[in-house]
Amino acid sequence: MDFLKILGLVGGGGLLLLAGRSWLLREPLPEPLREDDGDQAAGAERRQPAYALLEAEGKLAERIDQAYGIMESCLLCPRRCGVNRRAGQQGFCLAPKKAMVFSHSPHFGEERPLVGRGGSGTIFFSNCNLRCVFCQNYPIAHKGWGHEVSDEELADMMLELQRIGCHNINLVTPTHVMPNILSATRIALKKGLQLPLCYNTSGYERVEIVKLLDGIVDIYLPDVKFMDGAEAQRYNLAAAADYPQMAKESTEEMHRQVGEMITDERGVALRGLMVRHLVMPNRVAGTREFVQWVAANLSTKTYVNIMSQYRVEFMAFDFPLIARAITSEEFVEAIEWAKEAGLTNLDDRSLAHYETHLHRVS
Numbered sequence: 001m002d003f004l005k006i007l008g009l010v011g012g013g014g015l016l017l018l019a020g021r022s023w024l025l026r027e028p029l030p031e032p033l034r035e036d037d038g039d040q041a042a043g044a045e046r047r048q049p050a051y052a053l054l055e056a057e058g059k060l061a062e063r064i065d066q067a068y069g070i071m072e073s074c075l076l077c078p079r080r081c082g083v084n085r086r087a088g089q090q091g092f093c094l095a096p097k098k099a100m101v102f103s104h105s106p107h108f109g110e111e112r113p114l115v116g117r118g119g120s121g122t123i124f125f126s127n128c129n130l131r132c133v134f135c136q137n138y139p140i141a142h143k144g145w146g147h148e149v150s151d152e153e154l155a156d157m158m159l160e161l162q163r164i165g166c167h168n169i170n171l172v173t174p175t176h177v178m179p180n181i182l183s184a185t186r187i188a189l190k191k192g193l194q195l196p197l198c199y200n201t202s203g204y205e206r207v208e209i210v211k212l213l214d215g216i217v218d219i220y221l222p223d224v225k226f227m228d229g230a231e232a233q234r235y236n237l238a239a240a241a242d243y244p245q246m247a248k249e250s251t252e253e254m255h256r257q258v259g260e261m262i263t264d265e266r267g268v269a270l271r272g273l274m275v276r277h278l279v280m281p282n283r284v285a286g287t288r289e290f291v292q293w294v295a296a297n298l299s300t301k302t303y304v305n306i307m308s309q310y311r312v313e314f315m316a317f318d319f320p321l322i323a324r325a326i327t328s329e330e331f332v333e334a335i336e337w338a339k340e341a342g343l344t345n346l347d348d349r350s351l352a353h354y355e356t357h358l359h360r361v362s
């Protein structure tokens with residue numbers, strides 16, 4: 001998802017965000033599913049999310065305490081700043097003690113299994129622990145546009161998204177506010193939240209932290225942006241040369257926890273891993289290595305979205321190799337590498353874009 005889509009200026013299926021926190025509809029939302037919608041609805045939204053089962057075992061509160069404890073000498077991500085976030089100290093991500101939210105709304109531009117009929121219930125968190133020079137959401141991720149919310153207010157956002165008819169709670173850039181999210185989820189659960197959490201991350205995660213989410217998150221949606229440390233170092237504000245290792249280790253842990261994506265009879269995601277990879281100009285993202293790694297270390301049935309929408313944004317104009325859009329040839333070779341690697345669950349829009357680009361190069 002990118003900033004123009006967040007603003008509703010392109011794509012986004014009929015919603016317009018205003019002032020960063022409220023939204024108006026240009027056209028009516030699809031009718032949310034109701035319990036009396038029959039067999040199709042049955043068993044989908046009413047399936048127990050993982051965190052509800054963990055709460056029933058009496059373990060969710062303990063995880064929240066652990067997570068907030070880590071925030072006191074912050075080691076929530078590979079930056080390992082060691083600052084006391086709970087006392088208001090700021091680390092690399094510049095995040096304050098409370099979560100900061102730019103927007104919360106149903107989103108219709110995400111992957112089809114997340115969108116379904118009622119939309120993906122997206123909560124966009126401000127700030128970021130990675131901060132790429134080509135960031136397509138830089139006002140939010142780099143400049144921190146948004147407003148602080150208490151855990152109770154965050155819980156109310158989740159419940160509002162459920163009430164509207166969204167299929168999941170899509171937590172965008174959650175890494176640096178993970179403790180707040182867990183706390184809010186428990187508050188919302190006590191008020192009736194039953195939607196699966198979708199952990200929509202840059203991939204710059206510590207595997208030890210992802211292990212804390214075992215039994216809480218149902219759907220993981222990591223990016224794997226770079227396969228080469230030198231490229232990751234070049235295109236992030238503060239050299240993240242360890243990005244490939246962190247992203248690969250944490251994604252393998254996510255796969256261990258939730259496995260391949262499963263959907264209900266309508267094709268709406270219930271649980272599992274979905275991996276995103278943005279094709280970049282001049283092969284800097286290492287797409288061939290990425291698809292081979294998925295096949296060898298996850299599963300050839302992993303849901304993979306190979307994305308074609310790279311645009312020159314933010315500071316990317318200053319980096320010659322990424323200061324242009326990708327070519328049709330570059331996208332065609334990316335999809336063909338994925339097929340050669342044996343990947344069988346490619347996002348359908350990836351495949352549609354492939355057909356378009358194939359037509360242009362042939």
Ligand code: SF4
Nearest residue numbers: 074077080081091093
């Ligand atoms: S979450 Fe923020 S403060 Fe904590 S280690 Fe990462 S960048 Fe540093």
